[in-house]
Amino acid sequence: MKSELLQSLMDAPESVHVLVAYNGKLANQAYVTPEVTADAKKLTKAQEKKQFQFGCMRISDNLPADGIGYVRTPNGKYYEISRSSRMAKLITV
Numbered sequence: 001m002k003s004e005l006l007q008s009l010m011d012a013p014e015s016v017h018v019l020v021a022y023n024g025k026l027a028n029q030a031y032v033t034p035e036v037t038a039d040a041k042k043l044t045k046a047q048e049k050k051q052f053q054f055g056c057m058r059i060s061d062n063l064p065a066d067g068i069g070y071v072r073t074p075n076g077k078y079y080e081i082s083r084s085s086r087m088a089k090l091i092t093v
Contacts, residue, residue, distance in 0.1 A: 022069030
């Protein structure tokens, strides 16, 4: 059974940017790479990596001790973030 938070992330419109969901919030990580224009079709590997890292830090910094957050990459992969692990866990949906 999927959590409401993960479901909201799955229902979010497709984006060229990394999306994060935590504490009932859904956030786009576009601010991390302001050099990417609004009409960009794809991020570079370095830009995607930077958005992913900042998104994971954002979730980790704002989670309660037992909380879970999620990250969605532009290519549709989902990761689970928790305070109990220092690694993002790839999940299948």
